[in-house]
Amino acid sequence: MSDPPDDEIVTPEAQRLHDLRQPLSAILAAASALQLHTGLTEEERDAFLNIIVRSAERLSEMLEEPGAPA
Amino acid sequence: MRVLIVEDDESIALIEQKALEIEGFEVRVHASGAEAVETIASWAPDLVVLDQRLPDMDGREVLRSVRLTSYVPVVIVTALDDEALIVESLDLGADDYVVKPFKIPELMARVRAVLRRTAVIPERDGPISYRDITMDDRARRVTKAGVELALTRIEFDILRLLMRRPGDAVDREEIAGVIWNMPAARIGKSLDVHMSVLRKKLGDDPKAPSYIETVRGVGFRMGES
Numbered sequence: 001m002s003d004p005p006d007d008e009i010v011t012p013e014a015q016r017l018h019d020l021r022q023p024l025s026a027i028l029a030a031a032s033a034l035q036l037h038t039g040l041t042e043e044e045r046d047a048f049l050n051i052i053v054r055s056a057e058r059l060s061e062m063l064e065e066p067g068a069p070a
Numbered sequence: 071m072r073v074l075i076v077e078d079d080e081s082i083a084l085i086e087q088k089a090l091e092i093e094g095f096e097v098r099v100h101a102s103g104a105e106a107v108e109t110i111a112s113w114a115p116d117l118v119v120l121d122q123r124l125p126d127m128d129g130r131e132v133l134r135s136v137r138l139t140s141y142v143p144v145v146i147v148t149a150l151d152d153e154a155l156i157v158e159s160l161d162l163g164a165d166d167y168v169v170k171p172f173k174i175p176e177l178m179a180r181v182r183a184v185l186r187r188t189a190v191i192p193e194r195d196g197p198i199s200y201r202d203i204t205m206d207d208r209a210r211r212v213t214k215a216g217v218e219l220a221l222t223r224i225e226f227d228i229l230r231l232l233m234r235r236p237g238d239a240v241d242r243e244e245i246a247g248v249i250w251n252m253p254a255a256r257i258g259k260s261l262d263v264h265m266s267v268l269r270k271k272l273g274d275d276p277k278a279p280s281y282i283e284t285v286r287g288v289g290f291r292m293g294e295s
Contacts, residue, residue, distance in 0.1 A: 021149040025170035026081040032173035
């Protein structure tokens with residue numbers, strides 16, 4: 001990730017929310033694409049399902065890290 | 071039509087790419103801002119979906135570079151739900167934004183809405199005038215009797231829609247769809263409030279507006295056909 005410009009202060013909490021949103025975004029985008037596009041090929045469906053599983057695992061790991069919300 | 075996706079998260083980029091391809095777009099993907107700036111110049115996409123944070127550049131830096139040479143519509147995708155950041159991106163020339171996490175139908179709707187807005191008024195069109203009002207699309211500048219008016223983005227877009235269709239009664243549904251991508255019933259009094267401020271800035275008499283006329287039961291009209 002690029003550093004924010006000097007005049008921008010990103011708090012640790014904002015950074016954490018940003019980091020959590022990445023895998024969550026992939027899950028929501030992939031799931032909603034599967035819902036929307038029933039005509040995806042089997043390969044594309046598998047790729048999207050893999051993204052959902054991988055991203056959910058990543059999210060789960062992040063929530064286990066020290067400092068994660070209880 | 072061509073869409074460039076600038077996104078360093080491979081998963082999100084892949085999903086956006088497939089969704090856009092299914093809708094018939096020709097898509098290219100870049101993970102870096104520098105590559106994106108080059109491709110915008112050489113490939114001339116019709117729209118750019120730009121992630122706010124990239125490995126090499128901040129999305130705002132990409133926007134600044136792009137806007138030096140191109141009016142290509144840009145939809146910002148941000149994982150920082152920060153109002154100041156979003157406002158700054160819009161002021162730098164972004165056309166719309168989506169906050170992560172988002173659903174694909176929302177992104178697609180915003181892409182379509184931005185393309186509709188920009189398709190109504192091709193950027194190559196020159197300045198247009200009605201009475202003492204002149205609009206320069208490319209510079210996004212409006213003058214009245216030679217004096218520049220300070221219009222917000224929405225005021226400008228509403229005025230542009232009306233000025234590009236001289237004499238047409240443009241209905242509220244169309245304005246709501248083009249400007250807000252929503253049915254008129256969903257925007258409440260927003261259109262009336264913006265119209266009231268816009269008329270004031272144009273120097274229109276609120277009781278008997280003559281620049282922008284109200285077409286009862288339909289919408290608004292400007293100029294003569």
